[in-house]
Each structure stands twice: as structure tokens, then as C-alpha cells.
Amino acid sequence: MKHFLALLGAGLIGAAVVVSAGWYNVSADQHLAATYYFLDFALRRAVRQHASEIEVPPLDDPALARRGLALYREHCVRCHGAPGVAPEPFALGMTPAPAMLAHTAREWRPAELYWVVKRGFKMTGMPAWQYQLSDDDLWAVVAFMLELPRLSPAQYAALQAPPVATEKVELADEKPDAERGREAIQFHACVTCHRIPGIVGANAPVGPPLEGIGSRGTIAGVLPNTFANMVRWLRDPQEVSPRSAMPDLGIDERDARDMAAYLATLR
Amino acid sequence: MDRSGMRVIALLALLATACGAGPPSALGGDPSAGKLLLRQYGCAGCHRIPGVPAAYGNTGPPLDALARRVYLAGRLPNTPENLAAWIRDPQRIDPRTLMPDMQLSEAQARDIVAYLYTLR
Numbered sequence: 001m002k003h004f005l006a007l008l009g010a011g012l013i014g015a016a017v018v019v020s021a022g023w024y025n026v027s028a029d030q031h032l033a034a035t036y037y038f039l040d041f042a043l044r045r046a047v048r049q050h051a052s053e054i055e056v057p058p059l060d061d062p063a064l065a066r067r068g069l070a071l072y073r074e075h076c077v078r079c080h081g082a083p084g085v086a087p088e089p090f091a092l093g094m095t096p097a098p099a100m101l102a103h104t105a106r107e108w109r110p111a112e113l114y115w116v117v118k119r120g121f122k123m124t125g126m127p128a129w130q131y132q133l134s135d136d137d138l139w140a141v142v143a144f145m146l147e148l149p150r151l152s153p154a155q156y157a158a159l160q161a162p163p164v165a166t167e168k169v170e171l172a173d174e175k176p177d178a179e180r181g182r183e184a185i186q187f188h189a190c191v192t193c194h195r196i197p198g199i200v201g202a203n204a205p206v207g208p209p210l211e212g213i214g215s216r217g218t219i220a221g222v223l224p225n226t227f228a229n230m231v232r233w234l235r236d237p238q239e240v241s242p243r244s245a246m247p248d249l250g251i252d253e254r255d256a257r258d259m260a261a262y263l264a265t266l267r
Numbered sequence: 268m269d270r271s272g273m274r275v276i277a278l279l280a281l282l283a284t285a286c287g288a289g290p291p292s293a294l295g296g297d298p299s300a301g302k303l304l305l306r307q308y309g310c311a312g313c314h315r316i317p318g319v320p321a322a323y324g325n326t327g328p329p330l331d332a333l334a335r336r337v338y339l340a341g342r343l344p345n346t347p348e349n350l351a352a353w354i355r356d357p358q359r360i361d362p363r364t365l366m367p368d369m370q371l372s373e374a375q376a377r378d379i380v381a382y383l384y385t386l387r
Contacts (some may be wrong), residue, residue: 193337206337208328217313217326220341221364241361244341 028095047112054111059143068144070161071137079125084153094125105145113142131187131255134168170254178265181258188249197266214267220244230260293347293384294377301382308369317386327366334384347384351376
């Protein structure tokens with residue numbers, strides 16, 4: 001026991017030295033084999049666990065898969081490629097390399113595919129699509145992925161995708177949900193410009209800090225700070241202030257209302 | 268530059284001041300005069316400003332770490348010159364802004380900029 005503790009202590013001190021000296025290589029080089037297999041194992045276990053309770057809707061409607069194809073071509077193919085289609089150059093520089101998805105549906109169950117597309121993977125390039133795509137669209141992507149293993153390059157190229165609206169549009173019909181808003185703030189990149197209490201890593205000095213925004217008098221220097229005005233500002237900053245550096249992030253009504261509800265709690 | 272780097276520089280700046288060779292202030296203004304002006308001109312009524320007594324206002328955004336802020340008035344790149352232009356004539360920058368024109372002189376604006384640029 002004594003020896004074990006001494007060994008553990010030495011290991012921790014060693015790790016602290018490596019990290020604080022800056023020797024840990026955070027570049028996009030491939031992991032060491034041990035790190036890679038550990039992370040890959042953790043990922044597979046986590047996906048299985050988190051997807052275990054998800055109910056899968058019927059996915060065999062060809063129209064759903066065609067809609068999934070349209071979304072796939074809009075959002076996925078640039079990183080993942082497709083049968084006979086290479087990823088774009090930027091995706092070739094990523095570690096881990098985005099998976100070629102032609103075989104993925106053979107290894108993963110639909111609920112697992114859905115969970116991965118919805119929630120993404122941290123420290124990889126895989127985004128969480130849950131605030132960018134509706135739930136129906138997430139399932140449509142899964143429906144198309146189930147077809148992928150059966151498509152030759154020629155068949156994939158010949159597939160016609162219907163034109164679809166590829167942005168999430170959800171109307172808010174419920175009471176705004178501040179906790180969901182806190183998560184939406186993370187996934188609409190607010191944290192890359194603002195300091196925001198209650199959100200890990202939100203400490204950027206690009207725009208004004210949001211401590212006390214719930215009781216602040218004004219929004220963007222031009223609007224009285226009301227719930228409705230905050231929703232209006234979040235959804236379309238340039239409509240409020242045409243030359244504002246705050247970009248239009250394509251935030252739908254539901255997300256904007258939930259985000260405004262969270263911001264209102266910061267007093 | 269990362270924060271610890273900033274801290275080292277701030278510390279060096281402090282040492283330099285102690286040795287009598289202070290770093291030049293932004294626009295050559297007088298930071299301590301600027302601090303006083305921020306109080307006299309009511310800035311504290313709308314903004315939270317570290318170091319200025321009773322500056323707890325929350326009508327406009329807080330001004331802590333203003334020197335590190337990237338944009339002013341939501342649109343101008345944060346330079347001492349742009350900050351001076353903004354506080355001297357806010358409506359020229361944004362005609363609809365609720366920030367009032369306090370009729371500051373150029374010298375007063377320089378002093379205020381010098382103080383706000385000490386907030387890192």
C-alpha cells in the first residue's frame with residue numbers, strides 16, 4: 001500500500017511537471033497508441049451507455065432517408081466524405097480523422113448514431129448538432145446513414161436530394177427554459193466573445209461581459225433591456241444595430257427565448 | 268498573449284513605475300485625472316468601473332478589463348483613439364446609442380482614456 005501511494009504520488013508529480021513545462025504535445029499529431037486505445041474505448045462505452053434509453057422512431061420511410069441525404073450533403077460530407085468522395089482539405093488535417101461513414105451503420109445502432117450526431121464528441125471536430133438541427137432532421141440523417149453501407153460510389157453520385165431548409169426552426173410554445181438556455185449559449189458560440197457567469201470557459205473579452213446582464217438597463221446601447229427585446233436582439237442583431245459586430249447566429253425563437261431566460265437570471 | 272504573460276508585464280510595469288520611469292499612458296493622458304473625471308461626469312452612474320468609488324451602475328456594460336476588450340460600442344476596434352472618439356461624441360459613432368454626449372474636451376477624453384487603459 002505504501003509503495004503504491006508513493007508510486008501514485010510520483011506519477012502525479014511527473015504528470016504535473018510534463019504539463020506545466022509545456023511538454024505535453026497538444027498539436028493535431030496522432031495520440032500515442034495507449035492514449036488512442038484508451039480514448040476509443042471510453043468513447044464506445046460512453047455512446048453505448050448514453051444511447052441505451054433512446055427510443056428509435058420508424059426510419060424506413062424512403063422520404064426520410066432522402067431528406068437525410070440532403071442534410072448529409074449540406075452538413076456532413078465536407079468532413080466525412082461519402083462513397084467515392086474525399087473529405088475537403090481542412091478535414092484531412094484533423095485528429096482524429098473524421099470517420100468514413102460507409103461502414104459506421106454496420107457497427108453502431110440507430111440510437112447510438114442519433115446520440116453521436118446530436119451530442120457530438122468533445123476534443124474532436126465532431127459538433128453537437130442538437131441546436132442546429134431539429135430532432136426530426138437528426139433522425140433523417142440517421143435514416144440516410146443506415147443506407148450508406150449499401151451504396152456504390154455511382155449510386156451515391158446518382159442520388160437526388162430534395163431541396164430542404166437546412167436550418168433548425170423551432171417555435172417556442174412553452175415557458176422558456178433557463179437551464180436549456182444555458183446550454184444553448186454554449187452551442188451558439190456566445191462563449192467565444194463574452195464573459196458569462198455559470199458557463200465554464202466563457203471568459204473572452206471580445207464583447208462586453210454579461211455579469212449582471214439580467215438587471216442591466218440597456219441592450220446593445222440602444223434598446224431597453226426587456227425579455228422581448230433580448231429575444232429580438234439575439235435573433236437578429238443587425239435589425240437592432242446594423243453595424244454591430246455581434247453576428248446573426250441563426251438562433252431560432254425557442255433557443256433565443258431559453259437563452260434570454262438564462263441571461264435574465266444573471267443579476 | 269496569455270493571462271500569466273499579461274500579469275508578468277503588469278508586474279514589470281508596476282516595477283518600472285516604482286523606479287520613476289512609468290510606462291507612457293494611453294494618448295499621453297493623466298490616469299489619475301481621468302479617474303476623477305469618470306466620477307465627476309457621472310460615468311459611474313451607468314457603468315461599473317474598478318477603482319472609481321461607487322461605480323456600480325448597470326445601465327451600460329461594465330468597464331473592467333476594458334483595455335483587453337476587442338470592440339467598443341459593439342462596432343469599433345478598441346484603440347485609444349477610437350475610445351476617445353466614442354466618449355467625446357457617442358452619437359457620431361452610433362446615432363441611436365443611449366450613451367449621452369457629456370461635452371468632454373479633448374484633454375479630458377485623453378485623461379479618461381488613460382485611466383480606462385489601466386484596466387487590464
